[in-house]
C-alpha cells in the first residue's frame with residue numbers, strides 16, 4: 001500500500017475541494033491511500049505554525065501534495081508559516097526522495113498563480129523531493145474542460161468571487177492529477 005498525503009490551506013473551501021478531488025483520483029488507483037491534512041490558522045502562535053500530528057502524518061507518507069490559495073500573487077501566509085516550520089525537517093533531509101506535487105486556486109484567471117506553484121516546488125526541491133508536474137494537455141479554455149488554465153508545473157484552478165463549487169473542468173483536472181500522482185508514487189517506490 002502506498003500513501004499520499006495532501007496538505008493544504010483553504011479559507012473559503014475552494015482549495016479544499018481541489019484537495020478532495022486529488023484524493024479521489026489517488027484512491028481510484030489500487031493499493032493507494034490518500035490522507036488529507038488541513039493547515040489551520042489556529043495552529044499559529046506568535047507567527048509560528050506548530051502541529052506535530054500533521055508533521056508525523058507527512059513523515060509516514062510516500063508522497064506529499066502541497067496546496068494553497070494564491071494570496072497577493074504567492075503562497076498564503078498561513079501556509080508559508082507551515083512551510084517555514086518544516087525547516088528542521090529540511091535540516092535532517094527527512095523528506096528526501098519522497099515525491100512532491102502542488103496545486104493552487106485563485107479568483108483571477110491568472111492571478112499570478114504560477115508564482116505560487118514555483119514557491120511550492122522550490123521548497124520541495126530544498127527538501128530533496130522529486131516534483132511531479134500536472135502532465136495533462138489542456139483540452140480547451142471553457143469551464144468544463146480539462147486543464148483549462150493551461151498549467152504544467154502543477155494544478156491551477158479558478159473560481160469567481162460568488163461561486164461556491166469549482167468549475168467542472170477544474171474538478172476533473174484535480175481527479176486526473178491525483179491519478180497521475182498515485183501512478184508516479186507506485187513507479188518511484190521500490191517496495
Ligand SMILES: Cc1cc2nc3c(=O)[nH]c(=O)nc-3n(C[C@H](O)[C@H](O)[C@H](O)COP(=O)(O)O)c2cc1C
Pocket residue numbers: 009010011012013014015016069070071072073074105106107108109110111112
Ligand atoms: C489576502 C488575499 C489576497 C488575494 N490575492 C489574490 C491574488 O493575488 N490573485 C488572485 O487571483 N486572487 C487572489 N485572492 C483571491 C483568493 O485566491 C481566493 O479567495 C482563494 O483562492 C479562495 O480559495 P479558498 O476558498 O480555498 O480560500 C486573494 C484573496 C485574499 C484573501
